[in-house]
Amino acid sequence: MATAEKKKKFRGVVYVAPERCKGCAICVEFCPTGAITMSDRFNSKGYHYPEFTYPDKCTGCGLCGMYCPDFAIYGFREKIGEGA
Amino acid sequence: MSVVEGIKENPVEEFLRTDRLPHVWCSGCGIGTTVNCFARAVKECGIPLNDLAIVSGIGCTGRVAGYLRLDSFHTTHGRAIAFATGLHLANPELKVVVYSGDGDLVGIGGNHFIHAARRNLDITVILINNFTYAMTGGQVTPTAPLDSIETTTPYGVFEQNFNLPHLAASCGAVYVARWTAYHVMQVKKAMVEALNKKGFSFIEIIAPCPTIYLRRNRLGSAIDELKYYKEHSVIQHGADTRDVGIDIRRPEKIIVGKFVDIEKPDYLTAMNEHLGEVLGDKYVRWGE
Amino acid sequence: MAEIKYTTADPKGVLTGIHYMDGNHAACEGALAAGCRFAAGYPITPSTEVVERFSARIPLVGGVFIQMEDEIASSICLQGAVWAGLKAMTVTSGPGISLMQEHIGLAACLETPCVFVNVQRGGPSTGLPTLPGQADMQQCRWGSHGDYEVIALSPSTVQESFDFIIDAFNLAEIYRVPVFFMMDECVGHMTEKLVIPEADKIKVVERRYTSKPPEEYLPFKPDPDLVPEMVKAGDGYRFHVTGLTHDERGYPVINAQAQKEMVYRLVEKVEKNAPKIWRYEEDEVEDADVVVLSYGISARVALKAIEMAREKGIRVGRMRLIVVWPFPEPRVKEIASKVKAIVVPELNIRGQVAREVERIVEGTCRVVRVPHAGGTVHDPQEILDAIMEAAK
Ligand code: SF4
Ligand code: SF4
Numbered sequence: 051m052a053t054a055e056k057k058k059k060f061r062g063v064v065y066v067a068p069e070r071c072k073g074c075a076i077c078v079e080f081c082p083t084g085a086i087t088m089s090d091r092f093n094s095k096g097y098h099y100p101e102f103t104y105p106d107k108c109t110g111c112g113l114c115g116m117y118c119p120d121f122a123i124y125g126f127r128e129k130i131g132e133g134a
Numbered sequence: 135m136s137v138v139e140g141i142k143e144n145p146v147e148e149f150l151r152t153d154r155l156p157h158v159w160c161s162g163c164g165i166g167t168t169v170n171c172f173a174r175a176v177k178e179c180g181i182p183l184n185d186l187a188i189v190s191g192i193g194c195t196g197r198v199a200g201y202l203r204l205d206s207f208h209t210t211h212g213r214a215i216a217f218a219t220g221l222h223l224a225n226p227e228l229k230v231v232v233y234s235g236d237g238d239l240v241g242i243g244g245n246h247f248i249h250a251a252r253r254n255l256d257i258t259v260i261l262i263n264n265f266t267y268a269m270t271g272g273q274v275t276p277t278a279p280l281d282s283i284e285t286t287t288p289y290g291v292f293e294q295n296f297n298l299p300h301l302a303a304s305c306g307a308v309y310v311a312r313w314t315a316y317h318v319m320q321v322k323k324a325m326v327e328a329l330n331k332k333g334f335s336f337i338e339i340i341a342p343c344p345t346i347y348l349r350r351n352r353l354g355s356a357i358d359e360l361k362y363y364k365e366h367s368v369i370q371h372g373a374d375t376r377d378v379g380i381d382i383r384r385p386e387k388i389i390v391g392k393f394v395d396i397e398k399p400d401y402l403t404a405m406n407e408h409l410g411e412v413l414g415d416k417y418v419r420w421g422e
Numbered sequence: 423m424a425e426i427k428y429t430t431a432d433p434k435g436v437l438t439g440i441h442y443m444d445g446n447h448a449a450c451e452g453a454l455a456a457g458c459r460f461a462a463g464y465p466i467t468p469s470t471e472v473v474e475r476f477s478a479r480i481p482l483v484g485g486v487f488i489q490m491e492d493e494i495a496s497s498i499c500l501q502g503a504v505w506a507g508l509k510a511m512t513v514t515s516g517p518g519i520s521l522m523q524e525h526i527g528l529a530a531c532l533e534t535p536c537v538f539v540n541v542q543r544g545g546p547s548t549g550l551p552t553l554p555g556q557a558d559m560q561q562c563r564w565g566s567h568g569d570y571e572v573i574a575l576s577p578s579t580v581q582e583s584f585d586f587i588i589d590a591f592n593l594a595e596i597y598r599v600p601v602f603f604m605m606d607e608c609v610g611h612m613t614e615k616l617v618i619p620e621a622d623k624i625k626v627v628e629r630r631y632t633s634k635p636p637e638e639y640l641p642f643k644p645d646p647d648l649v650p651e652m653v654k655a656g657d658g659y660r661f662h663v664t665g666l667t668h669d670e671r672g673y674p675v676i677n678a679q680a681q682k683e684m685v686y687r688l689v690e691k692v693e694k695n696a697p698k699i700w701r702y703e704e705d706e707v708e709d710a711d712v713v714v715l716s717y718g719i720s721a722r723v724a725l726k727a728i729e730m731a732r733e734k735g736i737r738v739g740r741m742r743l744i745v746v747w748p749f750p751e752p753r754v755k756e757i758a759s760k761v762k763a764i765v766v767p768e769l770n771i772r773g774q775v776a777r778e779v780e781r782i783v784e785g786t787c788r789v790v791r792v793p794h795a796g797g798t799v800h801d802p803q804e805i806l807d808a809i810m811e812a813a814k
């Protein structure tokens with residue numbers, strides 16, 4: 051029940067700065083819910099970067115942003131209805 | 135470089151000299167991860183950024199000072215702590231953090247490390263341990279475990295290495311913790327504790343250097359290394375630091391945790407108390 | 423442009439009165455009068471009395487002395503103190519200066535205003551810890567790697583150990599360079615009368631802090647006199663300094679162009695301002711046949727030889743360098759064009775200053791070295807002999 055309630059109130063949001071990314075995929079690996087995946091596309095330096103593929107799975111725990119060595123991704127929890 | 139909206143909300147952003155990004159660190163390098171933890175820890179402590187000074191030595195981790203939009207000092211090889219000593223003593227209102235690597239802080243800089251800990255100087259030392267002099271291409275450091283392959287130990291390391299928590303604790307540090315780059319939440323928490331601690335606080339963070347150390351030792355990618363930390367770290371708060379050495383390349387367990395958290399007067403408190411007692415009213419108290 | 427702001431000494435640090443003390447103690451008092459509130463040092467003969475006194479005096483004045491673990495630490499610790507806003511010095515002797523060289527380069531590169539006191543002894547290596555030498559004159563100028571300039575002053579008396587160290591601190595602030603105070607064992611350990619004036623008679627230069635707001639401030643953008651304005655940690659500028667080659671923002675830039683801009687300015691800010699920095703004392707130079715050029719204790723010993731020569735009817739002039747580096751080239755050139763010879767007594771055998779004279783006079787007159795290996799001072803007779811020979 052608690053989970054159901056939370057789901058109503060919050061959602062996870064992830065932003066990516068593709069040009070800062072060096073493609074290490076640590077964010078993808080340590081995302082506890084599998085909400086992000088590596089894109090097929092390349093940034094200008096030739097790295098694949100992550101995409102926020104499954105927003106529904108994201109809890110907004112922010113671990114991707116904690117791990118990213120390049121400050122290229124940031125995840126957080128947002129109140130539903132607030133807008134990004 | 136244009137910054138994506140939303141990324142700006144990342145707590146680390148206001149700490150960064152964004153005009154210098156992307157940084158020099160390699161893909162998967164653990165140093166940047168610890169910087170995320172640091173930014174969040176400083177915010178949690180509520181330290182005004184104008185009162186925070188960061189000092190680095192030379193090497194890959196030595197570049198941290200250059201990327202942080204704080205009063206930041208990129209000094210000479212091994213001497214960050216000696217510079218920080220002057221900075222802190224001259225203006226005790228500053229929060230002084232030394233952020234550097236293993237070769238820098240306990241190789242060439244070992245003498246300053248032990249004496250700052252002995253004096254219980256009120257600074258925080260964050261040491262990123264990747265077991266190698268990475269910036270110069272991967273030479274052996276005093277923390278490299280036995281059998282490590284480095285460019286100057288092509289047949290493997292045969293000399294004994296430092297057990298850093300034990301070194302810091304025996305020299306007098308009042309706060310000693312070790313974590314790995316996998317333990318982001320714990321690293322952040324340790325940084326909060328260290329920043330709030332009066333006296334010499336020390337955090338060792340074991341971190342992947344995929345380009346040099348991992349590759350030369352055939353240990354896989356940064357992800358492999360972080361997974362290894364995850365699976366083989368054993369949290370033992372309060373462990374006897376004599377038992378936490380990392381003597382082989384991939385030990386069965388890495389003991390992590392908060393090992394020391396004690397109270398002892400720091401250098402300036404001791405100075406003011408002692409000189410105040412001996413000299414009485416003639417003494418001009420410093421930094422109070 | 424930040425104007426050079428002169429104030430007077432803070433009376434807290436000034437021991438006004440007539441004293442009888444040695445040069446090392448006098449240098450300490452001079453530093454305190456100059457506003458030095460931080461010293462980091464490591465014991466080394468024959469300099470230690472400076473920091474011993476500082477450690478006794480500073481708790482009564484307000485500031486910090488710390489005995490560091492070695493000279494390497496001392497020579498960067500003081501720079502931390504400067505960047506936190508204090509005036510600071512370290513004190514050592516030859517072997518200590520050798521260890522400090524990397525940080526002398528750092529001070530030049532970061533443009534840290536600071537003072538290195540060197541009470542010179544005989545070398546090389548451990549050499550003659552308790553006996554005098556003047557064999558660090560080139561070491562202090564060229565000892566660190568790379569291109570940079572420093573300022574060096576040399577006192578000959580106890581009074582000057584007090585007076586000139588104040589100038590050393592002031593010059594450090596004006597030009598943002600490491601300034602060397604080149605004493606020697608004799609001046610450091612001789613005891614004589616010292617008059618310390620009232621604090622309001624002592625001129626002290628304030629740091630060239632910027633008045634610009636952080637958005638407009640560039641840490642290494644020079645004023646027209648080639649010296650940049652400074653800030654200190656904690657003032658909200660959130661600036662960066664690095665020993666890497668850097669641009670006006672203080673950011674590392676690793677290329678030939680940035681290197682050229684940086685090192686030329688570091689050198690030129692001393693070279694182009696040299697006429698304001700040179701300082702020497704002359705007497706009877708104008709109609710001299712021979713001029714004795716010296717500095718520090720040797721200049722004092724030379725006084726006797728000059729007097730003896732004059733008694734013999736030789737026209738001897740005297741030039742004493744108070745600021746040794748930068749070297750007063752034009753004046754020495756001018757003198758060379760009028761005299762038969764310049765005689766240079768100093769306590770080293772390779773002509774550390776004599777070579778500079780030779781380089782500058784380019785053969786217009788003879789340069790007669792009066793070398794001495796150190797361990798004691800010249801016998802005035804040796805200098806007299808050189809003068810007689812030069813006058814021929
Ligand atoms: S952790 Fe950062 S650098 Fe690595 S793939 Fe993810 S966004 Fe890119
Ligand atoms: S060489 Fe190693 S330590 Fe240096 S930036 Fe690359 S991964 Fe990091």
